[in-house]
Each structure stands twice: as structure tokens, then as C-alpha cells.
Amino acid sequence: MDIKQFALLEDLNKTGSITSSAQRLGSTQSGISHTIKKLEKEWHIKLLKRTNHGVELTSEAKYLLPYMQSTLVQYTRFKEALDAINGLSTGSITIGSYSSIAKHWLPTLLQRFNQTYPQIQIHVREGDYDEIMQWIGQGTVDFGFISQSGQSNFMFLPFQKEMLYAVVCEKQTKDVMPIHELEQYPYIASEIGVDNDVSATLRQAGIQPHVICYCKEDASIVAMVKQGLGITILPELSLKGLDVNTYPLDPPAYRTLGIMYKSEDVLSAADKALIEIAKEIIEKKD
Known part of the structure; x- marks a missing residue:
């Protein structure tokens, strides 16, 4: 079991296609099929099932997926920490966002961020309130652009x-x-x-x-x-x-719109840099 196997299952969940995932991950169909069979034997569960359109994760695999995604996020954090020690500016940020915010706020914000940190990749997952809150809780997004609605144990930074x-x-x-x-x-x-x-x-x-x-x-x-x-x-x-x-x-x-995150401890240096840029840009819009 290694991190690449987790990444493979997450990608198969996105694409629903062994062929597409093979292309995206620089592998082959036979290589992916071999990896899945090896994992199924090791884990004693079925991971994929065929559909009319390709493949999808089994219910058992979907149950395990949030844990795999959280592990992938933590692994990314580890790599960023190691890169920081070695003086590198690489890594990635995964953001949850309302579609309206992704459309009207994020283009300007991400353009400014990319100019300063061109080596850091940004992944945007659009969803509704309940979906984004779930992603934050699972650790599959680093933070969310969301509204302050109801009670939550998460931290909220109001913007507008x-x-x-x-x-x-x-x-x-x-x-x-x-x-x-x-x-x-x-x-x-x-x-x-x-x-x-x-x-x-x-x-x-x-x-x-x-x-x-x-x-x-x-x-x-x-x-x-x-x-x-x-x-x-x-x-x-x-x-x-x-x-x-x-x-x-x-x-x-x-x-009230702003940024929701689990805690200060889970924010990377890149997360905090993006949040600071967001504060500057959005507050100027007011």
C-alpha cells in the first residue's frame, strides 16, 4: 500500500474510466488493472465495478475514499514542509467554493496569487454549503469560500x-x-x-x-x-x-461571505498566503 495507490483510486472516482486515469497518471490500462487486482487481494474487498459507461468505485471503496483523500492531503502537506526546508516553492491548494464566488471572486484572486507563487497548483471544487462543510470536515479541501450559516465548530473569517x-x-x-x-x-x-x-x-x-x-x-x-x-x-x-x-x-x-477552515493548525503557508491575498482583494471591492 502506498500513496500512489490512493491517488489512483481517487482519480478513478473522478474519471470513471481506466483509460482516462491511465492517461492522466502516465500509466497503462493493464498497469492500472494489475494494481487494482493486487489491492483487492491485499485488502480483501472489491474496489471497482463495471458500468455501462466505464467503471465506478464499489460501496466499500467509496466508504474508504474520504480517508484516502485525507491521507493524500496530509501527504501534500508533508511534501510542502519538506520543500520549504529545501528552499522550494512548490505544492498545491484545494479550495471549496460556491459557484458564484468561483465565478466572480476567484479569477482575480488566483491570478494575483499565481503571479507571486507560480509553482503552486490550485484545485477548485465547486459545491453547495453542505458539500463544502463536509469537504472541510473530511480534509479533502484546505478551506472553503462559503457563507456563515448556522453554528459550526470550524473557524470562519468574514470578508463581505x-x-x-x-x-x-x-x-x-x-x-x-x-x-x-x-x-x-x-x-x-x-x-x-x-x-x-x-x-x-x-x-x-x-x-x-x-x-x-x-x-x-x-x-x-x-x-x-x-x-x-x-x-x-x-x-x-x-x-x-x-x-x-x-x-x-x-x-x-x-x-456574510468569507473563508471557513477546520483550524489554524491545518492551514499551510500557501493557504495563509492565498487567504491574505483574498482579504486584500475582496475588501477593496467593498
Whole structure:
């Protein structure tokens, strides 16, 4: 058992293809098949199963995957520490992020970081609140660009407070949307776990909207609203660049965006450098 075998199983989980993983890892199909058979014999479990589209990890392998991913992260940290001792500037950072943040914040941030640390690779995993929190807990991302929603044992570094808006098809005569009026309209909602900030706002106001459709992607929700199927609430960043009628809620509602991480101890020097650049750039946007 070695770290390359963990990396192989993680890659097979991503690609679902022995051929693709062989190309990505500089191996051969027969070499990968031999490694998998050797591991199955050593671990006494089945690791892969065939599908109509290729291969996928078995339930046993998927159960072990978070532990393998965490080990890979720690191994990367070890290599970075060793490289630092030897005076090298190499390594990688894995970030969890909302899609809206990945679209509007990360390009500028990562460009600045790359100019200073060109040898450090960046991996971005886009997900919703629950997914990113799970990745942080498992150690499969170093930190997450996320909102502060509910109680957590993790550390949170706030960057920006942004408003939540009512999104409607037809233009309104009012300048704001009273939140209690939301119950009068069909409502397009985010899937559970996707936008906890909006759910918390509705819950705190005692509002139970008449949900007719659930969507995961903000763009899909906006498309439903523009078609006249209902109204919704979305954060300011998710609406950036979209041609849609928006109105502040009455009373106003907000969410706080920032960086979530497990603890100061798990942050590498590269993580901390990226976070400092993020603070500088995002605070200038305000």
C-alpha cells in the first residue's frame, strides 16, 4: 500500500474510466488493472465495478475514499514542509467554493496569487454549503469560500456582507418586496442544503412559501422566474450580470461571505498566503 495507490483510486472516482486515469497518471490500462487486482487481494474487498459507461468505485471503496483523500492531503502537506526546508516553492491548494464566488471572486484572486507563487497548483471544487462543510470536515479541501450559516465548530473569517433580493418576472411598483408577501406567489426554491442563508431568512420571518419547483443551480432558478413560473430569493453575488428584476426585502436580509477552515493548525503557508491575498482583494471591492 502506498500513496500512489490512493491517488489512483481517487482519480478513478473522478474519471470513471481506466483509460482516462491511465492517461492522466502516465500509466497503462493493464498497469492500472494489475494494481487494482493486487489491492483487492491485499485488502480483501472489491474496489471497482463495471458500468455501462466505464467503471465506478464499489460501496466499500467509496466508504474508504474520504480517508484516502485525507491521507493524500496530509501527504501534500508533508511534501510542502519538506520543500520549504529545501528552499522550494512548490505544492498545491484545494479550495471549496460556491459557484458564484468561483465565478466572480476567484479569477482575480488566483491570478494575483499565481503571479507571486507560480509553482503552486490550485484545485477548485465547486459545491453547495453542505458539500463544502463536509469537504472541510473530511480534509479533502484546505478551506472553503462559503457563507456563515448556522453554528459550526470550524473557524470562519468574514470578508463581505451582501444583501438578499427578491427576484420576480414582472416589474413592481414598489421599491422593496415585503417578505410576508412572498406567500402570495408560487416560489422557486434552492434544493435543501444549497442555500441555507435564504432558508434561514424565511424561517426567521415565519414564512412558508408555496414551493412549486426545486433547483440546484441559481441560473436555473432565474430562468424559471423569467418564464413567469414564480418568484424567488437569491443573494446579490448570484445575481451579478443577470438581466432580471430584483428588489430588496423588507425588512432587509443579508448573508456574510468569507473563508471557513477546520483550524489554524491545518492551514499551510500557501493557504495563509492565498487567504491574505483574498482579504486584500475582496475588501477593496467593498
